[in-house]
Amino acid sequence: MFKAIVGASTLQDALDSVSVLVDECKIRLNEDDLSIRAVDPANVGMVDLTLDAAAFESYEADGGVIGVNLAKLEDFVGMASGDQLVELELDEETRKLNIRMDGLSSTLALIDPDSIRQEPDIPDLDLASEIVLEGAQLDRGIKAGDMVSDHVRLRVNADAEAFHIEAEGDTDDVDFQLDADDLIALTAGAADSLFSLDYLKDMNKAIPKDAEVTVELGEEFPVKVHYAVAEGQGNVTYMLAPRIQSE
Template sequence: GADDIISMTYDGKGDVLMNLGKIDRSSRPLDNNTLNPPNLPNLDLPCSVTIRGSELAQAFRAARQVGDLVTLSIDQEKFTIHVSGPNDSVTVVYGHDELQGITCESPAKSQYSLTYLVPLGKVFSSIESVTIAFGENFPLAMDFTFSDGSGSVKYFLAPRVEQEGY
């Protein structure tokens, strides 16, 4: 029940022993020595923008109300998030002065699934800065830190590429 006490002990052999009333559980935590680091692609993405996490989260939530695919576009002066649905659309434009940073030599546009981006919005709400990098039909790379820099995330998402003639 709500007043039950959970007891946790470390056995010195690598297991954590937990007890809740009549329930005993033994669990082996992850061992960093046995984990293989992921192979991160070395992508040279031509455009990037740095934006407040809360603003990005709000834009993704608004976009999700309209459709499943979001189009991100960027040029030297602005970053745009756009979604078209069957009956309506959402467009959010951030000008150069509203962003923490923007780098783009030539305009680019690419489309991504909101299914994978919207859940990140919950995380972004408390993140100071998110750097987004992409290019014309390139994968999306998102970088951010959390807990005052104690941890960092690099997230990749493949673009949704529409083929002509289908």
């Protein structure tokens, strides 16, 4: 059993955070929240989305799992304007999802959850640095790195209390530096790892420019990037595996 009513933009933003990484996913319809965990085909980038029952106008679920094609679901939800309400209801018999909004009723065929890549375990890492910054700043650093290379180095200079997004191209290089003053918060520890820009750019697409983004970073460890959605009643966590540093 699943029946919920939610603001169109809340749902759209949540789905966007997953669809930048995967085309299909399982959605867990838990009693207290809706959640999605997914990993890209190369096993490099993961996403963990939770949308609390409180993020919905109304929410009833009993723990089922459905499989969806994200692009189709986003198309259907996208027929509503930002502040319109969207009603979702699972038809257990036909295994279809009914999506209703003012004047428009749609039926979306679901995908067998067993045919979808298994949900990843998101490891509980103890990362030495935690950087809290605006989405717009992360965006600027990623754009700068993308001018000269296909990967960037994320690094904390603990002495100088600064966070760096650095990229070295064949001939050119960039260093985007945010001091403690530029950041919302910084817990500085040993942190220096290399990441693929392809993944960071995809994640960056979904991160609102005005979001408060937390980056957890270690030495040659995966990075965790998380931010709140649905006015704090939901959360997105990305995890991205590091590239090997070649010296």
